[in-house]
Amino acid sequence: MPVTQSIQALSDELRRDGVVALDDLVPESVLEVMRRGCAELIGRTERMRISTEEWQLEAEGEGGGWAARAAGKECIPGKVRIIGRAHEHSADLAAVPDLVGLNEKLIEPLHGLPGDFYDCFLWAKPSRVGSQKPWHQDAIFLADEWHEKYVDVYTIWIAVDDAREDNGCLRFLPGSHRERKLYEPDGIDPGDIFASPREPSLDIARIWPGLTPVTLPRKAGSALLFNGYVAHTSAPNTTEDDRRAVSYCYSLPRHPAGPESGR
Numbered sequence: 001m002p003v004t005q006s007i008q009a010l011s012d013e014l015r016r017d018g019v020v021a022l023d024d025l026v027p028e029s030v031l032e033v034m035r036r037g038c039a040e041l042i043g044r045t046e047r048m049r050i051s052t053e054e055w056q057l058e059a060e061g062e063g064g065g066w067a068a069r070a071a072g073k074e075c076i077p078g079k080v081r082i083i084g085r086a087h088e089h090s091a092d093l094a095a096v097p098d099l100v101g102l103n104e105k106l107i108e109p110l111h112g113l114p115g116d117f118y119d120c121f122l123w124a125k126p127s128r129v130g131s132q133k134p135w136h137q138d139a140i141f142l143a144d145e146w147h148e149k150y151v152d153v154y155t156i157w158i159a160v161d162d163a164r165e166d167n168g169c170l171r172f173l174p175g176s177h178r179e180r181k182l183y184e185p186d187g188i189d190p191g192d193i194f195a196s197p198r199e200p201s202l203d204i205a206r207i208w209p210g211l212t213p214v215t216l217p218r219k220a221g222s223a224l225l226f227n228g229y230v231a232h233t234s235a236p237n238t239t240e241d242d243r244r245a246v247s248y249c250y251s252l253p254r255h256p257a258g259p260e261s262g263r
């Protein structure tokens, strides 16, 4: 795992911005495993028409896949928007954390304690119809009981294809995590990460005036690590190229000694 910055430098950056870029996190051999896992899962949706709780497809029309899922309407077979708990469906994707040492080499050194694996998502963002992911904070989706045991969540989002501005790479609002305050977009159902009838967006200019968004393109195999409080989004994919990515999320246990500052 050729992360060139020291853990101290990463930790400082994470504390300041809420997100850090990790170049070439995944070697070509592991990227191959990820490509195979993604292709296999996406291939399983070729005959699927209706999204389920964990397998969400894109759809034509207003609101795209989110609206179609909520209304039980037909989606576009093979055009996956997101698959939750992807590690339970793909041995290839499940193998990646150990192959790369995500917890031992990143989460634990950054947090000071090992993380508890939380979930793995395949964000497929398919060519032409891949929809946007509006501004949000991931921690909004965590249950109250979760907050009793954990202080934050770190997501390691790994690009499986080159993620560029035109095919919907991620965009962040550095610094939006600092007050550790969560904002619920109007109309969202925090209990259902996949089924909101329309997908609302945070009004970042109003909530965090003075902060400047940054766009973070990533080459395949490179990654972003971010906390659960930093606001982020991604644009639609209107190109002919798929933009697949897989994220691994870890819950960060509270330290036994004293209050947490969060990063």
Ligand SMILES: O=C(O)CCC(=O)C(=O)O
Binding pocket: 123, 125, 133, 138, 155, 157, 168, 232, 233, 234, 245, 247
């Ligand atoms: O990959 C995307 O387009 C969105 C990812 C995201 O919002 C997340 O990992 O929380």
